[in-house]
Amino acid sequence: MDFFSNLLAALPGAVAQGLIWGLMAIGVFITFKVLDLADLTVDGTMATGGAVCIVLMTNGVNVWVALLCAFLAGMLAGLVTGVLHTFMGIPAILAGILTQLALFSINLRIMGKKANMAINPDNYDLLVSLRNVKKMTLENPIFVAAVFTIVLIAVLYWFFGTSLGCSIRATGANPNMSRAQGINVDFNKVLGLMISNGIVALSSALYCQYQGFADVNAGRGAIVIGLAAVIIGEVLFSRIFRNFALKLLSVALGAVIYYIVIQFVLTLGLDTNDLKLITAAVVAIFLAVPYWKSKYFKGAGKAIAKASAQAKGGEDNA
Numbered sequence: 278m279d280f281f282s283n284l285l286a287a288l289p290g291a292v293a294q295g296l297i298w299g300l301m302a303i304g305v306f307i308t309f310k311v312l313d314l315a316d317l318t319v320d321g322t323m324a325t326g327g328a329v330c331i332v333l334m335t336n337g338v339n340v341w342v343a344l345l346c347a348f349l350a351g352m353l354a355g356l357v358t359g360v361l362h363t364f365m366g367i368p369a370i371l372a373g374i375l376t377q378l379a380l381f382s383i384n385l386r387i388m389g390k391k392a393n394m395a396i397n398p399d400n401y402d403l404l405v406s407l408r409n410v411k412k413m414t415l416e417n418p419i420f421v422a423a424v425f426t427i428v429l430i431a432v433l434y435w436f437f438g439t440s441l442g443c444s445i446r447a448t449g450a451n452p453n454m455s456r457a458q459g460i461n462v463d464f465n466k467v468l469g470l471m472i473s474n475g476i477v478a479l480s481s482a483l484y485c486q487y488q489g490f491a492d493v494n495a496g497r498g499a500i501v502i503g504l505a506a507v508i509i510g511e512v513l514f515s516r517i518f519r520n521f522a523l524k525l526l527s528v529a530l531g532a533v534i535y536y537i538v539i540q541f542v543l544t545l546g547l548d549t550n551d552l553k554l555i556t557a558a559v560v561a562i563f564l565a566v567p568y569w570k571s572k573y574f575k576g577a578g579k580a581i582a583k584a585s586a587q588a589k590g591g592e593d594n595a
Contacts, residue, residue, distance in 0.1 A: 284544045289410045289419060291540040295533030296422035297405070297484045298502055300429060302510075302532045303525055304476035305503030310524075311437075312449040312469040317373035318358045319477045319503060321380030322351045323496030326478025327485030328387040331396050340402055344482050351478025352471040354380060359467030377496075384493050395490040403486040418487055425483065426529050429476065434522040445469050477503075498553065505560040506532035512566045535559065 301323060308316040326347040333343040354376055361372035388394045398406040405418035415421075436442045447455045448465040456462050477499075485491040510524075510531030518527045542555050 284541060287540050287544060288537065290407070291536040292533055293405070293407075293410050293418040293422060293487065294484075295536035296419060296426055296529065297480055297487055298536065299426060299506060299529030299532035300422070300480035300483065301477045301499060302503045302506035302528045303426075303429060303433070304473040304480065305500065306507050306525065306528045307433075307469055307473040307476070309504065309507055310449075311446055312466060312473075314362075314369040314449075314466065314470070315373070316358060316470060316473065317370060317500055318354055318376045318380075318470070318474055319373075320496040320499050321377035321384070322354045322474045322477045323481045323484075323499040324384045324491070324493055325354055325380055325387070325496075326351050326481030327491040327495055328384045328394070328493070329478070330482035331394050331485050331491040332387055332389075334401055335394070335396055340404055340486075344404075344479060347482035348475045348479045351481075352475035354478070355471035355474030356467060358474070359470040362470075363463035363466055381493065388491060388493065392494075393490050393492040396486070398489065405483055405487045407487055407489065422483065426526075430522055430525045430529075433525060437521060441468075498556070501556060501560055502532070502535065505535050505556070505563060508560070508563045509534050512563055 301319065305316075305319060308314045329350045330343045330347040333346055334340060338346075357379075358369075358372045358376045361367045361375060362369045365372075367375070385392075396403070398408060405421050406416070407418070409416045410418055437446060444455065444460045445465045445468065447458075447460060448462050449469070452462045455465075481495065485495065507528050508531070510518075510527035510529075513534070514523075514527035514530065518524055538559055539552070539555065542559075543549065543552070547555065
């Protein structure tokens with residue numbers, strides 16, 4: 278009984294974290310699934326957005342302006358990665374690593390050479406805060422993060438339905454054919470990377486408000502969580518969520534499920550020092566599910582269908 282009561286008590290926090298990280302996962306989805314690029318910039322951008330937001334807020338800037346600046350800072354990081362990839366011919370994964378490496382020093386400078394910077398919810402008007410996670414009010418971070426998720430999905434659904442958005446999707450689907458149709462593939466890659474990292478930085482700004490501090494190492498391993506959310510959403514909802522907006526929603530739900538699974542494992546009493554190991558195991562399992570389904574279950578289904586067809590043929594001959 279203690280296990281279930283502890284799990285239920287921790288679930289609101291897991292759901293809130295999942296929704297906030299779900300925004301980051303949507304950004305990863307744009308590069309990983311829409312553009313078909315492996316972008317590791319997000320490990321740096323996930324710290325940049327929070328650093329910009331917290332520094333600005335502690336200097337008296339309005340929270341909405343701070344969020345906008347965080348989003349623009351993330352877009353700037355994506356622009357750097359895009360230029361390294363398209364203009365300088367560096368492979369996308371290496372361009373992301375270079376930008377991520379540079380962002381570590383930049384993030385330290387943003388925070389005045391401090392490794393972390395705290396913000397007190399008593400002194401600042403935060404949009405989300407951990408202390409409100411169990412309150413049944415509009416200040417609950419679950420509600421706020423859910424609203425952000427819905428609005429973001431609606432905006433992205435509209436944007437990727439425009440001619441520019443469709444050209445970005447075409448670039449990811451078949452860059453050679455897109456280029457033959459007169460689409461500026463390099464421009465679309467840069468724009469896609471900017472949008473993706475802007476969303477990641479926005480998620481970072483919310484997450485730092487939620488936990489009450491910005492940390493220079495906040496983004497370490499963020500790409501793994503983002504990919505986990507994308508894969509989990511695809512594995513669980515791909516058969517029923519076929520619309521683009523619903524695919525984005527499945528990514529957000531994947532992040533929530535990921536954090537619930539992590540919370541379940543931690544509630545079992547495992548050492549928190551093993552969190553990275555647990556994360557790797559969870560991601561590996563969900564990555565393996567599509568392979569297992571295609572190798573074992575589809576083969577079994579075909580065998581059953583073939584056997585039933587042969588049986589029916591035998592009955593007809595009889």
